[in-house]
Amino acid sequence: MQQRKQQLLRRHRQRKRVALLLGLPLLFSSALWFWWLPLPLLLAAWVLHEAYFADHLFYAPGDDYDYRFAGAGVSVSITADGRLGLAQLEGIAEADTLLLEVTIKADWRGCWVDPRVLIDVAQPHDQQTFERGCAGRRVVNLSGLGPALAAGQVRLRGRYCRLAGQATLHVLRNPDYACQRMLILAPHADDAELAAFAQYQRGAEVTIATLTVGELEAEPYQQLGLSAIEAARLKARLRSWDSRHAASWGGVPAERCFQLGYFCMQLPAMRAEPLLGHPSKVAQTGDIRPLRKGNALPLPGDVDGQPSWFNLLGDLRGLIEHYQPQVIVTPHPQLDPHADHQATTAALYEALAVSHHQPQTLLYYANHLHDNDRWPMGEQGEGVALPPALEPLTVAGVWSPSLSGAAQIDKSMALGLMHDLQTPLPGKKKLRRVLQHYLAGRRWPRWGVDEFYRKAIRRHELFFVQPWPIKDQAQRPE
Known part of the structure; x- marks a missing residue:
C-alpha cells in the first residue's frame, strides 16, 4: 500500500515536470517580444499552481468511487427542488448511518472552486465538499438525519455542481459500539x-x-x-x-x-x-x-x-x-x-x-489516504463523505455516529x-x-x-465495520 502511494507521488511529480518543460518555449518566446515578460509569467504560474494545483490528487476527478456494499441499497429519486423520494421506505428514522450514492458533476465554477452538496433541513444544516472538477459517483453522508428524511424535510442542493436525478440510499443499522x-x-x-x-x-x-x-x-x-x-x-x-x-x-x-x-x-x-x-x-x-x-x-x-x-x-x-x-x-x-x-x-x-x-x-x-491528501475535503464542522475508492472496495458495513x-x-x-x-x-x-x-x-x-x-x-466520525472473524481473505492486509 505504501509502495502504491509512492508510485502515485512519483507520477504526480513527473507530470509537473512535463508541464514545466512544455511551458519553457512560451517563456523563451515571450522574452523575444518583451525582455521583462518572463518574470511576471513565472510569478503568475506559481500563484496559479499554489492556489489550484498544489493538492496531491492522484486520480482523475471524473472517476467513479467503486464501493461494493454488502446489502442492496434502495433506489431513490431526487426531485427538481432536491427532495428525496422516500415515501415507501420504512424504518429509516431508526437507522444510525445513511449513505447516499449519487452522481455529482461540477459546473465550470466547480473546476476552480471546491464543489459542495448542501444539505438543508428546514434551514442550512450541513455541506459536504468534493474534488474540483468531479464528475462521477460519490457517497454523501446523511447519518443523523433519519427522522428528517422520514418526514420528507431534507433537501439537497449542489453549489458549483449538479446532482443526478437518481441515487441509491444505503440504510445501515448498527449497535452503539x-x-x-x-x-x-x-x-x-x-x-x-x-x-x-x-x-x-x-x-x-x-x-x-x-x-x-x-x-x-x-x-x-x-x-x-x-x-x-x-x-x-x-x-x-x-x-x-x-x-x-x-x-x-x-x-x-x-x-x-x-x-x-x-x-x-x-x-x-x-x-x-x-x-x-x-x-x-x-x-x-x-x-x-x-x-x-x-x-x-x-x-x-x-x-x-x-x-x-x-x-x-x-x-x-x-x-x-x-x-x-x-x-x-x-x-x-x-x-x-x-x-x-x-x-x-x-x-x-x-x-x-x-x-x-x-x-x-x-x-x-x-x-x-493513498490518493487524496485533503480528505475529508472541505471545512471544519462539515459532514464526512466517504473517501475515494477508485478500485473496487467491498464494505461489510459502515458506522458513522454524529458529533x-x-x-x-x-x-x-x-x-x-x-x-x-x-x-x-x-x-x-x-x-x-x-x-x-x-x-x-x-x-x-x-x-x-x-x-x-x-x-x-467534523460532524461525523467514520468507521468501516468488519465482523470478526473475517471470512474473506481479500479483506486482510497485504
Whole structure:
C-alpha cells in the first residue's frame, strides 16, 4: 500500500515536470517580444499552481468511487427542488448511518472552486465538499438525519455542481459500539483522538494502546539547542506522555492508556524479521522499556525490551486477553496507506490468530489516504463523505455516529493537547493558504494550524465495520 502511494507521488511529480518543460518555449518566446515578460509569467504560474494545483490528487476527478456494499441499497429519486423520494421506505428514522450514492458533476465554477452538496433541513444544516472538477459517483453522508428524511424535510442542493436525478440510499443499522468494551489501536499518539475521540469520550469501558513513541521529524526541538539525537528523545518522551494522558480529557484514565514503546517507521521492518530488534532510526536507542514505565499492566515486551515483532504480538495478545474487548478499532487495511498503520492492523490479525479471546467486531478508520491528501475535503464542522475508492472496495458495513457542537469543541481541545499538532506552519504553506483563501475560496480553522484540525473536527466520525472473524481473505492486509 505504501509502495502504491509512492508510485502515485512519483507520477504526480513527473507530470509537473512535463508541464514545466512544455511551458519553457512560451517563456523563451515571450522574452523575444518583451525582455521583462518572463518574470511576471513565472510569478503568475506559481500563484496559479499554489492556489489550484498544489493538492496531491492522484486520480482523475471524473472517476467513479467503486464501493461494493454488502446489502442492496434502495433506489431513490431526487426531485427538481432536491427532495428525496422516500415515501415507501420504512424504518429509516431508526437507522444510525445513511449513505447516499449519487452522481455529482461540477459546473465550470466547480473546476476552480471546491464543489459542495448542501444539505438543508428546514434551514442550512450541513455541506459536504468534493474534488474540483468531479464528475462521477460519490457517497454523501446523511447519518443523523433519519427522522428528517422520514418526514420528507431534507433537501439537497449542489453549489458549483449538479446532482443526478437518481441515487441509491444505503440504510445501515448498527449497535452503539461505544457502549461495548472497546480497544483502540493507535500507531502513533493522536491517531486515537483523530479517529475516535467522540466515541471513547462516550465509551463506558475503553482501552487505548499506542504502538510507537513518535520520535521522527524532531527538527523543531533542535531550536532548543539540542542535538538531533537529544531532540528525537525529547519528542519521544513528549508524545509518549501525550499517548497516556491526553485521553483523560475524554474520560479515559491514564491507567487504561498504554504506550508500547516501539519506534516510528520500524514496524514494517519488524514484521519482515520477526525475531530481530529494530532500534530507532534517529534516537540511538533499541530498548522499548524506558517509555513503557507508566503502563498499568506488565506486558511480555517488558522482559527483554527488544523492539521486535515477536514482542509486539505478545503485547497485543496480552492486552486483548486481559481486557477482552468486544470491539477493536484499528486502521483500515486497504484505505490507509501509512506503513505503520498497515503494520498495526497486520499485527492485530496475527495476535488474534493466537489469542484465547476474540472480539465480535473490528472498526476500521483511515487517518491517511493513498490518493487524496485533503480528505475529508472541505471545512471544519462539515459532514464526512466517504473517501475515494477508485478500485473496487467491498464494505461489510459502515458506522458513522454524529458529533454535537460540544463534542466537536471537546475533540478540538483534545488535539490541542498533542504536541505533534502544534508545530508552526512553514512560510510557504502560510502563503499557500492565503492564496487559496482569496482565489479558491478555502477556509481553515481559527483554532490550530495543523491540517488535521480541518480534517478531524467534523460532524461525523467514520468507521468501516468488519465482523470478526473475517471470512474473506481479500479483506486482510497485504
